[in-house]
């Protein structure tokens with residue numbers, strides 16, 4: 001175990017990739033740009049195992065260096081005064097009402113289906129495995145991998161036993177997904193502040209799988225975006241491309257086209273905020289053991305009244321007990337394109 005320790009890479013909010021390596025030289029606050037406020041990195045990530053191998057895991061730590069769960073311990077709202085005990089500047093309610101933390105799982109233009117491991121203690125990011133094979137999304141011409149920075153809102157859960165009133169389908173058992181449409185390519189494991197603009201209701205094999213549309217508040221153009229109409233106005237074609245991306249992305253795996261509620265119409269910000277509110281309530285019930293969480297792992301270090309709360313020492317030993325090897329992975333699949341035009 002000790003011999004493997006040099007493999008354990010630690011970084012501040014910039015965990016992987018060549019772009020990340022360059023950016024890592026700058027403190028996060030210095031790169032915040034002309035956004036509405038400067039953000040300080042409150043979270044850092046730690047990699048175990050080799051990327052694109054089955055035992056790759058990206059763990060999260062808070063600013064004090066304690067392991068946390070990105071699913072349960074990062075607050076949903078950024079105006080929370082409890083954000084790891086670091087006081088955040090209070091601002092006008094209307095400015096903060098629509099700002100959420102987003103955990104980036106997949107940087108734009110990449111293919112590896114990286115996701116928060118909801119069933120593992122402390123929920124590191126790992127690459128999804130299906131039928132013993134690492135999963136990559138196909139390139140569907142003319143797109144390369146994911147066409148947004150893709151991730152999830154912490155402290156949300158789409159309850160698989162609860163029927164959504166508007167879609168008449170149950171949840172997909174995951175935190176709610178986010179497509180971040182800003183111009184910057186973000187890094188896996190980054191935690192960014194996003195403004196919610198709308199939502200698409202994907203129905204995947206009978207389950208509701210909401211896809212929020214959001215923009216990084218530090219994007220140079222963020223101040224122009226207030227609601228879904230602004231996406232149509234300032235990024236024409238992006239919503240159509242998004243709809244088709246979700247419609248077709250499982251075709252190369254031999255699955256049928258995905259379906260959508262509301263005829264594939266994107267709902268506006270107000271609707272999206274209601275969806276977030278209800279998935280946050282479901283997450284609260286999950287963490288308080290008030291509903292059937294199935295195999296979801298609820299171990300957390302910040303939600304003190306949760307029966308699944310654990311100490312910092314317990315969290316550390318959970319991470320240290322995870323084994324990993326030197327197995328190198330490959331991702332040849334992202335060189336293949338699929339042509340599905342009609």
Ligand SMILES: *[C@@H]1O[C@H](CO)[C@@H](O)[C@H](O)[C@H]1NC(C)=O
Pocket residue numbers: 120121296297298299308318
């Ligand atoms: C989560 O993982 C821990 C550690 O392996 C385990 O003790 C616990 O029972 C798991 N389940 C839940 C619901 O948290």
